[in-house]
Amino acid sequence: MTLETKKNVFVELGRFLSQFSENNSLKNPSVLYNEIFFEAFIDLIQLSQSHNGWYTPQQVYFSIQSWAEALTEENLDEWLSGYDLENNKSKNVALILAGNIPLVGFHDFLSVLITGNTVLIKTSSNDQHLLPFLAKYMIAVESEFVAKINFVDGKLENFDMVIATGSNNTARYFEYYFKNKPSIIRKSRNSVAVLNGSETKEQLAALGEDIFRYFGLGCRNVSKLFVPKDYSFVPFFEAIFEYQDVIHYEKYANNYDYNKAVFLMSNFKLLDNGFLTLKEDKSHASPISSVFYENYENIAELENRLEEENEKIQCIVSNNLIQKSISFGQTQKPALWDYADNVDTISFLLTTN
Missing domain, CATH: 3.40.605.10 (Aldehyde Dehydrogenase; Chain A, domain 1)
Structure with a gap:
């Protein structure tokens, strides 16, 4: 053939x-x-x-x-x-x-x-x-x-x-x-987003697509936000309100109720809009219905850290704050040449005989 x-x-x-x-x-x-x-x-x-x-x-x-x-x-x-x-x-x-x-x-x-x-x-x-x-x-x-x-x-x-x-x-x-x-x-692997507060409502709404598509189950779904100190999450919550219907899906709602209860029983401080919780955490892997966040002080230092942790990260989303990051709303639309884990599958299949 x-x-x-x-x-x-x-x-x-x-x-x-x-x-x-x-x-x-x-x-x-x-x-x-x-x-x-x-x-x-x-x-x-x-x-x-x-x-x-x-x-x-x-x-x-x-x-x-x-x-x-x-x-x-x-x-x-x-x-x-x-x-x-x-x-x-x-x-x-x-x-x-x-x-x-x-x-x-x-x-x-x-x-x-x-x-x-x-x-x-x-x-x-x-x-x-x-x-x-x-x-x-x-x-x-x-x-x-x-x-x-x-x-x-x-x-x-x-x-x-x-x-x-x-x-x-x-x-x-x-x-x-x-x-x-x-x-x-x-x-x-998990995906992360880097914000600096200058994002438009449209960009933050597109970030909601990166978070909620496939209920957050994919490695390309954003499960962690990096934000500057004193960042206000109000614009973020307002922009993602259009995804509120996700809570009407029983399996997602069960995860939301369970994970929120676990966090609260552990006395973790949460931000909550009724269908998504935000928890400050250094891990990249958040449970379904929750996104972790972490503050950063210097974008260059954060970029170096993300490079060091590249084996844990599938995608980085930002408004051109990080080199090789992708635009909001695009994580679940990879091109054919966007290889998982950045491993060239075609080269592997061709060179190993």
Whole structure:
């Protein structure tokens, strides 16, 4: 299968995904195999919450639209232009996927296949249905993919390299179990935002998207704020008020009530707006429904600290206060070349033979 053929299949997958949105899914008659997959995919989206309570239709549609926007011919060409994909020796690559947000492992899946390798996939118990469905669509478009895509229920065997994603605890197990295989082992990471008080209401509202998208379950969700001393959180709370409906979702509300109670019983001082608590804490990893914050005195010193802690941080959001930070509201819209943990997956797949 040529590189051009593989790219065309993913572009067609992007066209298929572009039909689906929360407010109005419209069938495009020019999209291949809609007669088989269109209604079935809508049914799967509606059923996703029964498979994983955090996978509400709203969150699944957002993930689908993000991938529809990413999987264009222009994006694929730009992403792959710096690599030599023609001489790669095909390998069997095992993927152990997380399930914290919908289709969280799709980029690894895409990377393995676009480089001409065969993928062996062990899905998370929290996300067992979406990726296999998309794989079936791809196989319908190009039958040669049937030999390249394998979902594994039991033990992973006969693989040459592995990409595994999990918590810090499971990462230690992965590192031991796969010590004799070339591997990328992804651990827990969090994202942070750096504020200085000059942010507009629109920017702070966009920060709410970085906090609340996927209920805060992704490594790209902002879970920690760095603010100057005597920073007023009033504009922040006013700007994120538009996200108040999150408290009407039972699983989120249960976490809000529980974590708030734990904090209060421990006599922690909290800022609270009825659907989000702010707690002063040096950790980057806050629980669902809470964001930690910490004061800083010098932006240069903070930037040095964040650089030292880069292995714990996935994204930094700011209004150009920190080098290589990203804009408010963009954490859950990574480009194809925005690699998790800043590890170039394509280079790994190409150079390890």
